[in-house]
Amino acid sequence: MGNIVNSAEYDYAGRRKLIDSLCEKYGFIKKRVIGRSCGGRDITALKIGAGEEYCLIAAAFHGSERITSVVLLMFIEKLCGAIAEGGDIKGIRAARALNGKGVIFVPCVNPDGCEISLRGSVACGELAGTIGKMCRNDFAHWNANLRGVDINHNFNAGWQQLREREMAAGIYCPGPTRFGGFRPESEPETLALTELCRTVNIRHVTALHSQGEVIYWSYAGNTPARGKKMAEIMATSSGYSLDTPVGIAEGGGFKDWFINEFGRPGFTVELGQGKNPLPAENAGKILDRVSEMLMLCIMM
Numbered sequence: 001m002g003n004i005v006n007s008a009e010y011d012y013a014g015r016r017k018l019i020d021s022l023c024e025k026y027g028f029i030k031k032r033v034i035g036r037s038c039g040g041r042d043i044t045a046l047k048i049g050a051g052e053e054y055c056l057i058a059a060a061f062h063g064s065e066r067i068t069s070v071v072l073l074m075f076i077e078k079l080c081g082a083i084a085e086g087g088d089i090k091g092i093r094a095a096r097a098l099n100g101k102g103v104i105f106v107p108c109v110n111p112d113g114c115e116i117s118l119r120g121s122v123a124c125g126e127l128a129g130t131i132g133k134m135c136r137n138d139f140a141h142w143n144a145n146l147r148g149v150d151i152n153h154n155f156n157a158g159w160q161q162l163r164e165r166e167m168a169a170g171i172y173c174p175g176p177t178r179f180g181g182f183r184p185e186s187e188p189e190t191l192a193l194t195e196l197c198r199t200v201n202i203r204h205v206t207a208l209h210s211q212g213e214v215i216y217w218s219y220a221g222n223t224p225a226r227g228k229k230m231a232e233i234m235a236t237s238s239g240y241s242l243d244t245p246v247g248i249a250e251g252g253g254f255k256d257w258f259i260n261e262f263g264r265p266g267f268t269v270e271l272g273q274g275k276n277p278l279p280a281e282n283a284g285k286i287l288d289r290v291s292e293m294l295m296l297c298i299m300m
């Protein structure tokens with residue numbers, strides 16, 4: 001029988017259908033809408049397993065990085081198959097990886113941005129003209145949400161300092177990328193994740209971005225020792241390198257906020273290599289490279 005998720009482009013409707021098919025096939029997936037985007041699109045969380053602690057893996061914070069959503073959905077399908085059949089992924093038994101804990105996946109944090117990057121002006125509704133002007137009709141590289149706020153600059157961790165660096169880089173107002181909003185946590189996409197983390201006991205978070213084959217694991221002085229150890233294991237497994245963000249890439253991100261708020265590990269993983277948006281057909285190859293890393297991440 002064929003796979004439900006393939007190395008292909010999925011728009012919002014297509015992704016919803018995939019998620020419904022996965023939930024139908026694997027009755028143990030618990031689906032919950034944790035928020036709605038500026039454009040009214042669902043931000044969906046899929047929970048597998050249960051326990052006192054959950055690990056959280058989220059993808060597609062940036063529109064042009066929507067391949068991360070496909071990679072994550074492919075991984076979810078593989079994991080569910082392995083759970084259902086008592087099987088393993090890269091030699092790691094799924095049931096054992098999940099023993100006593102659960103995992104929450106958010107396959108697409110920024111559904112508006114992904115839709116704009118994939119489908120262009122038709123995805124923008126009545127904002128089509130404004131967004132077209134903001135990006136000079138280069139919709140494919142759109143990373144922000146529908147309001148032109150970059151979700152991964154909108155979290156409340158060093159947000160003010162990041163704002164100053166944005167302005168120094170000439171970014172003052174909403175646009176395709178790197179504008180962090182007029183205040184931290186102003187966006188519904190950001191709030192969907194922060195509220196989830198505040199209400200569920202989350203052991204660690206992993207944010208999937210593209211591209212560069214790099215793992216970021218630290219923020220300010222608050223990174224727990226366990227975070228560095230985990231990052232080293234993840235790097236060894238994937239062959240990705242470890243790095244520390246500098247300049248405009250530092251602060252405001254989901255992993256930064258999570259580390260800062262909870263003193264628990266948070267990671268940004270830059271999947272794949274090339275120029276965003278990476279071709280959808282690369283998704284399977286990328287997953288093959290990182291599926292052991294994701295299993296280890298769930299185990300740790």
Ligand SMILES: [Zn+2]
Pocket residue numbers: 061062065152209210
């Ligand atoms: Zn990104």
